[in-house]
Amino acid sequence: MKVVGLTGGIGSGKTTVAGFFKELNIPIYIADEAGKRLMNTSSEIRQEIIALFGEEAYQDTLPDRKFIASKVFNDKDLLSKLNKIIHPAVEKDFKTWLKDQSSEYVIYEAAILFETGGYKKCDFSILVTAPQKLRIDRLQKRDNSSVEEIKERMNNQWNDVKKSQMADFLINNKELAQTKLQVEHIHHQILKAGKNS
Template sequence: MTLVLGLTGGIATGKSTADNFFKKHHIPIVDSDKIAHHIYDPGKQGYNEVVTEFSSAILDSDKKINRKRLGEIVFHNPQKMQRLDEITHPLIYQEVVNKLNKYREQAEKIVVFDAPLLYETGGQRLCDFVLVISLPESLQLKRLMERNNLTESQAQARIDSQMPLAKKIAKADFVVDNTGTIDELEEKLKEILLKVEAEG
């Protein structure tokens, strides 16, 4: 049986660092962000529907979707964010299901499903367990501003567009605080991996 470990948290809380840990342990990862990037590829259904909805103003000179420009539109407008979600989430969800089924056919013991919006999109239904990577919001804001070169208001808008971290923590099977070093995070993840493996 293949166990699916959902990995979520807030933006800039350290999911990518957790992904690197799982990769080192040869655990396959289904990354919803990477899938989301691909549905924006020119010619794809997602690309066509998003451009139709938000106009060619979101395109670069090479006709690719400028995600930062699109973000500036939706992160400050809940209705537009909802419309973008209505277009993209079903496409992402189906591709996630396809990838998980592929790993089940390969009889993988554990697969990590990395989804920043796991609970917002109902993705937890695909998981046996959910792990949340958490940070105090002040530190999350600081890391996001530094990582993405954003102003405080831009970073705050991105944080506010997601479900509050406290709600995700309340729903999760496992919670890891990521205020320490990478080594400390990896030690905590090792313990969780052992618990999940024991269920297999």
């Protein structure tokens, strides 16, 4: 079974694209959601995060995401340490999930697929792009962030030019009808590649 990595900068519309693959009966694993779930449920992760950030990192049994985000926002070293706790746990969880799937391929959606080297574990990778203005508009509608906050978050991710050189497929997500056609085209190419391998 092939693993297809799906990524894109914030506001590019990764989740929308994942939804189109789901309509084609392709199982979707969303790494960021898995990471959040594991932070909530794994006592091992909880202990490691408290060791890294202190007791305030958890309120009762749940992580204080705002507190953790404020700590890592401008501290790349701390963010890297947090990722070293979360990413191996997500990888293990994904392997367990994968055993239950029976389709030709699955989609592994991750925000920082290229930055972490996660794409190397995938058979193919898809990069979702969109013009910056459109991405900013989407994010303002979604979570009322200011343009400055959004641009700062964008600057923490690699730019599309860098990522596109590593991606096997590109989806330009401006208009939904066009995006859906691009997804269907890539779907057929992946199925064809599977038959030829």
